[in-house]
Amino acid sequence: MTAVPLDETDLRHLGRCVELAREALEAGDDPFGSLLVDGGGVVRREERNRAGAGDETQHPELALAQWSAALTPAERAAATVYTSGEHCPMCSAAHAWMGPGRLVYAASAAQLASWREGWELPAGPVRVLPVGEVAPGIETSGPAPELEDELRDLHRRAATRTSTSRREEAPATARRLGLEPHPEGGWYRQTWRSPVAVTLPGGRERATATLIWFLLPAGDTSAWHRVASEEVWLAHTGSVRIQLGGDGESPGEGETRVVGTGTGEETEVVVPAGHWQRTLPGEQDALVRCLVSPGFDFADFELG
Ligand code: ZN
Numbered sequence: 001m002t003a004v005p006l007d008e009t010d011l012r013h014l015g016r017c018v019e020l021a022r023e024a025l026e027a028g029d030d031p032f033g034s035l036l037v038d039g040g041g042v043v044r045r046e047e048r049n050r051a052g053a054g055d056e057t058q059h060p061e062l063a064l065a066q067w068s069a070a071l072t073p074a075e076r077a078a079a080t081v082y083t084s085g086e087h088c089p090m091c092s093a094a095h096a097w098m099g100p101g102r103l104v105y106a107a108s109a110a111q112l113a114s115w116r117e118g119w120e121l122p123a124g125p126v127r128v129l130p131v132g133e134v135a136p137g138i139e140t141s142g143p144a145p146e147l148e149d150e151l152r153d154l155h156r157r158a159a160t161r162t163s164t165s166r167r168e169e170a171p172a173t174a175r176r177l178g179l180e181p182h183p184e185g186g187w188y189r190q191t192w193r194s195p196v197a198v199t200l201p202g203g204r205e206r207a208t209a210t211l212i213w214f215l216l217p218a219g220d221t222s223a224w225h226r227v228a229s230e231e232v233w234l235a236h237t238g239s240v241r242i243q244l245g246g247d248g249e250s251p252g253e254g255e256t257r258v259v260g261t262g263t264g265e266e267t268e269v270v271v272p273a274g275h276w277q278r279t280l281p282g283e284q285d286a287l288v289r290c291l292v293s294p295g296f297d298f299a300d301f302e303l304g
Contacts, residue, residue, distance in 0.1 A: 006104065006141055010082070013037060014106045014144050017084040020048040020060070021154055026298065028052040031154040032085050034060035036068060036100060039078025044071075061091035065098040076100045084151060085112050086142065088126055089134045096135030103131060105142035107151045115152055119159050156303055157183050160223070171217050173287060179215055184303065185222035186279070187215040190296070198294055207295030216240055216286045222279045224251040224304030229292045231277075233259045233269045238286030242269060245276030251304045256280065259288055276304055 006014075013035050020033020029052035036045040045067050047060035061083055068076050080102045086109040087095060095103060113128040131140050160183050170179070170187065179187035192211040199205050206229075216222065224245055233242060239260025245251030257269045271277045 006144055009041070010104050010141065011144060011146060013043070013080075013082040014084070014104065014147055016043075016046070017082050017106060018147055018150055018154070020046060021084040021151070022299070024048040024050070024052075025154055025158055029058075031151070031158050032060055032083070034064055034081060034083040036064045037080045037082060038071075038075060044079070057090065059088065059091050061087045062094045065091065065094035065100065068098045068100050073099065080104060084147075085109070086140075087131050087134075089129050090126065092129070092131045092134035092138070095131075096138060102139045102141065105140070106144045106147040108143045111143060111148070112155065115155055116159065119156065121159055153302065157298070160184075160303065171215065171285065173285060174215055177213055177215070179213060182214070182222070184225045184301075185220055186217070188212045188290075193295055200294060204297075204300070206297055206300075209291060209293035210295035211289060211291050212296070214240075214288050214290050216279055216282065216288075218284050219281045220279075221281050224276050224278045226251075226274055226276045226302050226304070227271075227292060227296065228273060228300035229294050229296065230273045231271045232291040232293075233271070234289040234291065235259050235261050235265070235267045236287045236289055238284050239265050239282060240286045240288050241280040241282060242271065243278050243280055244271065245278065245304070247272070247275045251276035251278070260286070278304075 017033040017035055021031040024033060025031040030049040032049040034047050035043050038044050045064055047063045049060055050058040061081065064081055076099050079100045081095065081100050082104045084106045086105040109128045109130055131138055174187040177189060179189045182188040190210055190212045194208040196208045197205050198208050239258050239262060241256050241258050243256045244254040246254055258265045259269045261267055
């Protein structure tokens with residue numbers, strides 16, 4: 001109904017919603033997180049999406065509306081719901097029925113829909129409608145341009161995440177080594193994370209190093225991506241062709257290096273911090289190890 005500008009407090013709560021969205025994504029659910037803050041400014045309840053196990057109605061906004069039954073009508077009217085993505089019609093209706101007050105979102109339903117369209121994903125089963133069209137009495141604020149890039153990245157990761165059906169078709173090596181589908185393509189499992197932490201400029205705290213298995217089946221590729229740390233590719237079996245893409249805003253096709261133990265191949269290849277890279281298809285399955293230092297964190301990972 002009414003668009004009220006966002007203030008510092010709103011942005012702080014929305015930042016927490018984005019953190020919850022990230023937690024949801026990393027747990028295999030969809031990247032949405034929400035808070036219910038009472039009239040005194042106290043965060044009464046946090047929720048995140050839990051739809052990954054199969055119940056597609058497990059939206060945090062619906063859970064908060066249901067939880068708010070524990071409050072008095074006056075407390076609900078004074079409360080604010082913060083959420084990383086504008087409500088779907090189901091959650092708009094639940095919000096309106098229960099009557100928690102203002103709604104503040106970081107990304108609008110229209111933004112979410114246009115991102116999905118840009119990634120050529122099919123439309124969802126429920127029509128995309130702004131909250132105001134479902135529940136015209138709810139006062140809304142948003143979006144928050146400050147959080148757009150981070151949210152778009154989370155949704156992109158969710159969109160490129162390998163489906164459960166592909167997990168069931170894991171190659172024998174992936175099953176034997178307990179590897180999971182990697183969002184960039186291929187299969188991986190982290191086997192070691194240094195117990196020693198380091199604080200980086202800007203305040204990021206990371207393990208000093210991490211190590212994974214990475215399996216790239218014959219014919220598979222991984223998408224352009226980059227990591228904020230140096231990455232050392234170590235040959236194990238087979239060979240992987242890595243194309244480097246420079247450290248500009250977007251990747252450019254640069255030289256190709258081959259990690260392997262065969263003639264003319266390199267047993268280790270270092271990809272400099274912040275440089276774009278992708279793998280090109282090979283004729284055989286290749287198994288390598290990737291050592292990242294300072295240690296890998298999905299927050300430092302960017303898809304091209
Ligand atoms: Zn919803």
